[in-house]
Amino acid sequence: MSGRLTVVLDEVGERSPTTVGRYSAALAHALTTTAPAGFDVAAMSASVSDSRAERIRDLLPGIAELRQTAMPARELRQAWLHSLTTLPVHGLVHATSLLAPLAREREQGDQVTVTVHGLQSLSDRSERKQRWFDRALRRALRRADGIVAPTTAVAEDLQLLHDVGDRVRVVHPAPVAAFSLPADEGATSTLALPDEYVLAITAPGARAQAEALIETVASPSMPDVRVVVAGPVQWGEATLAAMAVEAGLRPGRLVMLGDLDETDLAVAHRRALAHLHVAEQDALGLSLLDAAALGTVTVHPGTRSLREIAGDSSVPVEGGPRELAAALAELLGDDAERARLGLHAQDRARAFTWEAAAQQVWRLHAEL
Numbered sequence: 001m002s003g004r005l006t007v008v009l010d011e012v013g014e015r016s017p018t019t020v021g022r023y024s025a026a027l028a029h030a031l032t033t034t035a036p037a038g039f040d041v042a043a044m045s046a047s048v049s050d051s052r053a054e055r056i057r058d059l060l061p062g063i064a065e066l067r068q069t070a071m072p073a074r075e076l077r078q079a080w081l082h083s084l085t086t087l088p089v090h091g092l093v094h095a096t097s098l099l100a101p102l103a104r105e106r107e108q109g110d111q112v113t114v115t116v117h118g119l120q121s122l123s124d125r126s127e128r129k130q131r132w133f134d135r136a137l138r139r140a141l142r143r144a145d146g147i148v149a150p151t152t153a154v155a156e157d158l159q160l161l162h163d164v165g166d167r168v169r170v171v172h173p174a175p176v177a178a179f180s181l182p183a184d185e186g187a188t189s190t191l192a193l194p195d196e197y198v199l200a201i202t203a204p205g206a207r208a209q210a211e212a213l214i215e216t217v218a219s220p221s222m223p224d225v226r227v228v229v230a231g232p233v234q235w236g237e238a239t240l241a242a243m244a245v246e247a248g249l250r251p252g253r254l255v256m257l258g259d260l261d262e263t264d265l266a267v268a269h270r271r272a273l274a275h276l277h278v279a280e281q282d283a284l285g286l287s288l289l290d291a292a293a294l295g296t297v298t299v300h301p302g303t304r305s306l307r308e309i310a311g312d313s314s315v316p317v318e319g320g321p322r323e324l325a326a327a328l329a330e331l332l333g334d335d336a337e338r339a340r341l342g343l344h345a346q347d348r349a350r351a352f353t354w355e356a357a358a359q360q361v362w363r364l365h366a367e368l
Contacts, residue, residue: 005094027173029059034362043066046072085103098137111145113147120283153304173289174353175352177266178290178349199274212320218248228254230258272296278324289309
């Protein structure tokens with residue numbers, strides 16, 4: 001047999017990496033390295049700049065072709081929502097998010113699978129974005145030939161929304177940054193990190209997540225430890241520095257590094273005392289998996305998806321910022337428990353690989 005799988009990329013190559021973009025790139029790359037004999041993998045994206053297209057090609061050296069639609073992402077989302085396209089795509093298609101060409105009429109042999117990362121967006125949503133997300137989710141549940149969910153928890157939630165039958169497959173994600181850890185951290189990394197710190201990660205378009213982080217750090221239950229923040233520090237007019245000042249955090253409590261490449265992110269995870277993860281809407285758990293693979297324990301909201309990914313190797317917390325801070329303080333006060341969980345986390349992370357995830361996607365297309 002021979003053929004081609006077209007992978008629809010979402011948010012890949014953006015200057016400020018997103019969780020969806022990192023997931024999309026990692027899975028697409030794994031699909032190229034696990035392609036069955038006679039098959040190749042092409043990528044499709046919204047219209048992007050030349051520099052971003054170059055970044056995509058650097059991330060995906062094994063792709064046979066990068067196709068771009070005539071529309072940028074915002075317009076493409078609306079067009080595909082209404083089955084409009086200027087660049088038809090046929091054959092096997094795997095969308096790494098809800099951004100998918102689910103045409104009303106398909107040719108024989110056309111097959112589209114869609115990825116649902118969760119029932120909530122990973123970024124803050126305006127009313128317009130909320131409407132798109134809800135409509136795109138309903139459309140995917142009705143029309144997609146197959147649906148990929150990152151956890152059993154998400155798959156169960158989808159079944160409650162719509163009778164998806166046997167179209168859903170649970171395909172767990174895997175660590176991303178952990179595999180970029182340099183052999184000689186001191187010689188390779190130029191990060192200026194405190195001797196002891198907790199790592200937190202912010203995301204583009206996720207101001208609410210940043211506010212939750214500040215509220216956690218400002219809680220009376222928070223241990224007296226510096227917090228290194230990797231990721232964006234501004235959302236529109238709001239800045240992380242201004243939030244910290246308004247919350248009464250002393251100068252220097254936060255160390256804001258901005259966006260990091262995967263190598264520096266791996267170093268930051270590896271050296272941290274713990275990873276503080278405040279995003280309740282995250283069902284992918286990429287930063288949790290990165291921390292786990294590098295032996296760093298994560299304190300996080302006790303959602304079903306994050307518990308499923310972490311197993312018993314993290315500190316799940318029921319409650320809000322005060323409870324997260326208190327759990328972090330307890331963890332940092334027990335070196336033996338932190339070491340035990342760190343070893344358990346590394347073992348747990350080994351169970352998740354992108355090669356295995358890609359093979360499950362190939363198997364899904366073969367079974368449909």
